[in-house]
Amino acid sequence: MALASGLAADRTTASHALARYRSEFPIFRDRIYLNTCSLGALGERTRRKVAEFLDLWQSRGASAWYDVWWDALGELRGRYGRIVGALPSEIALAPSISVALSAVAESLDYMKRPRVIVTSLDFPTVAYQWLAKRARGVEVVVVESPDQVSVPVEAIARAVDERTALVATSHVYFTSGAIQDIAAVAAAAHAHGALCLIDAYQSVGQLPVDVKASDVDFLTAGGLKWLLGGTGIVFLYVRERLAQRLAPTVAGWFGHRDQFAFDPRVLAFHDDARRFELGTPALAAIYAQLGGLEYIEEIGVPAIRSVTAALTEDLIARAQGLGVRPKVAARAEQRSAIVMVPAPDPQAAVRHLADGGIIADARPGHVRLSPFFYNLQDDHGTALERLATHLRH
Numbered sequence: 001m002a003l004a005s006g007l008a009a010d011r012t013t014a015s016h017a018l019a020r021y022r023s024e025f026p027i028f029r030d031r032i033y034l035n036t037c038s039l040g041a042l043g044e045r046t047r048r049k050v051a052e053f054l055d056l057w058q059s060r061g062a063s064a065w066y067d068v069w070w071d072a073l074g075e076l077r078g079r080y081g082r083i084v085g086a087l088p089s090e091i092a093l094a095p096s097i098s099v100a101l102s103a104v105a106e107s108l109d110y111m112k113r114p115r116v117i118v119t120s121l122d123f124p125t126v127a128y129q130w131l132a133k134r135a136r137g138v139e140v141v142v143v144e145s146p147d148q149v150s151v152p153v154e155a156i157a158r159a160v161d162e163r164t165a166l167v168a169t170s171h172v173y174f175t176s177g178a179i180q181d182i183a184a185v186a187a188a189a190h191a192h193g194a195l196c197l198i199d200a201y202q203s204v205g206q207l208p209v210d211v212k213a214s215d216v217d218f219l220t221a222g223g224l225k226w227l228l229g230g231t232g233i234v235f236l237y238v239r240e241r242l243a244q245r246l247a248p249t250v251a252g253w254f255g256h257r258d259q260f261a262f263d264p265r266v267l268a269f270h271d272d273a274r275r276f277e278l279g280t281p282a283l284a285a286i287y288a289q290l291g292g293l294e295y296i297e298e299i300g301v302p303a304i305r306s307v308t309a310a311l312t313e314d315l316i317a318r319a320q321g322l323g324v325r326p327k328v329a330a331r332a333e334q335r336s337a338i339v340m341v342p343a344p345d346p347q348a349a350v351r352h353l354a355d356g357g358i359i360a361d362a363r364p365g366h367v368r369l370s371p372f373f374y375n376l377q378d379d380h381g382t383a384l385e386r387l388a389t390h391l392r393h
């Protein structure tokens with residue numbers, strides 16, 4: 001298949017164990033897709049699952065709630081839980097990371113512990129939940145990154161004290177792909193009686209995550225990127241004992257233990273993580289995520305990690321071979337499948353790539369490339385050749 005650039009999209013000189021899945025992602029028929037860290041590519045199984053939802057909606061209307069859609073919510077909580085080593089009862093569904101974070105932010109007591117620690121590399125929506133509460137006395141402490149790649153966990157530990165309610169940071173930094181040691185972050189928070197929340201949107205699906213082994217209190221991730229479920233569906237893990245004790249000050253009928261009692265005088269929360277849920281979920285998004293998870297579960301995250309780690313190292317080596325120094329973590333085991341290639345005008349570079357059928361993303365000062373198991377090393381060669389011609393002009 002020829003791309004607009006005249007380059008071939010389907011050369012397979014350097015294949016790998018998961019390359020057989022590529023044909024299930026039609027975007028590769030006429031594009032090279034290197035932007036999973038913005039939005040995972042749409043797979044045929046995901047499309048089929050959404051079509052299943054539409055068929056049910058068309059043929060059964062609301063009657064599908066009781067025997068099919070209700071169960072789909074429970075099924076998704078269970079499958080999300082398995083991906084991160086949590087119980088189904090420790091998982092709440094939400095429409096975005098921001099909503100999941102705000103449910104947590106509304107469940108903490110800031111009287112004795114007004115501080116929330118974030119880092120300068122976290123996706124800003126993390127800090128915004130607590131910046132919005134400054135008028136209520138909440139104090140946001142931003143731990144700086146010395147190199148714009150990662151944040152030393154010792155610096156996070158130094159920021160935590162007896163006045164800290166929460167440490168909220170990322171597993172993988174969206175702006176460098178560097179992997180944070182979340183068990184060490186949790187230990188630093190717990191050493192002073194604080195809680196720990198991890199934004200794992202850029203890790204779950206591409207890296208193994210175990211909420212129990214890392215001992216985090218909250219963790220949020222979802223469909224958009226590495227779980228191949230598209231927009232509008234995320235999950236919030238809440239450690240079992242915490243979920244029983246915290247009472248969010250934001251609520252909706254899906255968090256109510258007896259939701260069909262329709263009694264406006266009584267709010268009795270579920271005694272598990274569902275108390276963090278609010279209103280009716282977007283069923284098309286739920287179905288898309290169930291479809292995307294078919295790939296992740298069938299392959300298994302360790303196998304995905306092994307292929308994407310090799311692809312990441314190939315991409316970095318090829319960029320270096322062209323005289324470019326990508327912004328990535330120093331050691332391979334700290335890197336995930338997000339590679340930042342410096343570019344003076346990243347927007348123009350991304351447009352130039354798109355004109356050649358290559359989908360990447362721009363971030364300040366960089367073009368962001370993110371391979372996944374459906375990419376091939378040839379994609380890197382094609383993308384970097386075209387990027388290099390642009391950078392030389």
Ligand SMILES: Cc1ncc(COP(=O)(O)O)c(C=O)c1O
Pocket residue numbers: 095096097098099123125170174199200201202234
């Ligand atoms: C690490 C991370 N967290 C959060 C978000 C945004 O979350 P949402 O739009 O679901 O609130 C993004 C970007 O999409 C991200 O990369």
